[in-house]
Amino acid sequence: MARLDASDLAQRLGRQAEAVCRHYLDAGRRQGNYWQVGDMRNTPGRSMFVRLRDTPKGQAGKFTDAATGEHGDLLDVIRESLGLVDFKDVAEEARRFLSLPHPEPEPPPKKHASTPAQLGSSEAARRLFAMSQPIGGTIAETYLRRRGIMSLHGNGNLRFHPRCYYRPDEHSPTEKWPALIAAVTDLNSKITGAHRTWLAPDGSDKAPIDIQRKAMGDLLGHAVRFGTPGDVMAAGEGIESVLSVREIIPGMATAAALSAPHLAAILFPDALRRLYIVRDNDPAGDGARDSLIERANAAGIEAIALSPTFGDFNEDIRQLGIDALRAIVRVQLAPQDVARFMARAT
Structure with missing residues (x-):
């Protein structure tokens, strides 16, 4: 392989971002357009996000660790995950990785008007919010007031769903519980995700289930x-x-x-x-x-x-x-x- 500088190596690794993450950060998992893991040293967790595809927000292969403020590219991931010190060793490892055959990451499913949104996607979050109703007069309002929150003006990003799907894991049956639905938005007020708080049927507390809150979409x-x-x-x-x-x-x-x-x-x-x-x-x-x-x-x-x-x-x-x-x-x-x-x- 011809010798490549750091920028070229980082760009080529970015084109194989998901394969790089699966190899060097196998303690993490894919979440939408990101690979989520604890840190560059492959610690289990959720605070570090590696971008898997080029988007208007940034290039594939770039990461941010929300817990520490660290950011960088996949060369940094290789260095830290393997404990390397000299750049020549990092570059050699990157070249070795790039010389190996790697499966292409799974393409996102094609969108059709008649098909449901991908589970956990931003589109699914927007649909859930659209299907929900204003919280006035609902058990979501009852729940918030019992938590000491009396002023509900300007809370258009909060809604109520009377029968929101709940499934603690892929092996469990699906249940339906009332839920407080919150819209996650970007700085332009576009909905990118949703947060669900499942509630007891009378709004007196959260629902008596193992996982009482979950978020979905691009957060x-x-x-x-x-x-x-x-x-x-x-x-x-x-x-x-x-x-x-x-x-x-x-x-x-x-x-x-x-x-x-x-x-x-x-x-x-x-x-x-x-x-x-x-x-x-x-x-x-x-x-x-x-x-x-x-x-x-x-x-x-x-x-x-x-x-x-x-x-x-x-x-x-x-x-x-x-x-x-x-x-x-x-x-x-x-x-x-x-x-x-x-x-x-x-």
């Missing part, structure tokens, strides 16, 4: 959004935690990224100048906070962490009440934002 960088983003916004992990903070700052745009790794990788609106990080009080929340502060500062955005007293802000509002939560949040906001966003809540 990386996106979020469940409330309000119109401006120069100030708040972003957190869970929908209920973010909605609890929104009780206190109803005029501020907020976003729920659905997990700590996805919070660390959330995309910033162009106009954003100050970001409040609605963190969960655990090690994963600490990691997401630190990564997001670093990314925000690098983009010229001021980042301020909002910390709960208990595990998250929904636990705070349920345990302490809204007046105590208002006091907790007030002292953590920039003074100008207290006047701007809290005036109508007092």
Whole structure:
């Protein structure tokens, strides 16, 4: 094989991105257009995403580790997964891999108007959301109010489905439970995914099942959004935690990224100048906070962490009440934002 420079090697590996991931990151698995794994060292997990196909967002073979902020290409993956140090060894291994025959990745199924959307795809998420209904007067509203969330204005990205399919794994039978459905959107308000919270039939709690929440579709960088983003916004992990903070700052745009790794990788609106990080009080929340502060500062955005007293802000509002939560949040906001966003809540 003719000698190739690093850029050529990376591009050729990108054309075989799925085969590279299956070989060097076999602890992970494919999720849509990404390979998902714990990190470059092939640790089991879900925080690192390798792009498998060229898209408007980036080239195949590029990866981002939402937990650490690391990013790179498949040469970095080869280096770290094998513990190599010198680039010549990395390049030699890449050339060896490229000289081997590799099966082409499975092509995406052709779309026909009469066929159902691929399970777990963005299109399936859009169909699920379209089939759902506004939450007013439903057990989804009952559920949220029992969680201390009373103000449901501007929550068009939340809906209710009375009989949402639930299947814990591929070997289990399909069940149907009522569910709170949340639309995951990009910065242009396009639905890229959906999040389901299965509920008890009376809305008193989550459904008595093993896996009570699941997301589907394209999630990386996106979020469940409330309000119109401006120069100030708040972003957190869970929908209920973010909605609890929104009780206190109803005029501020907020976003729920659905997990700590996805919070660390959330995309910033162009106009954003100050970001409040609605963190969960655990090690994963600490990691997401630190990564997001670093990314925000690098983009010229001021980042301020909002910390709960208990595990998250929904636990705070349920345990302490809204007046105590208002006091907790007030002292953590920039003074100008207290006047701007809290005036109508007092």
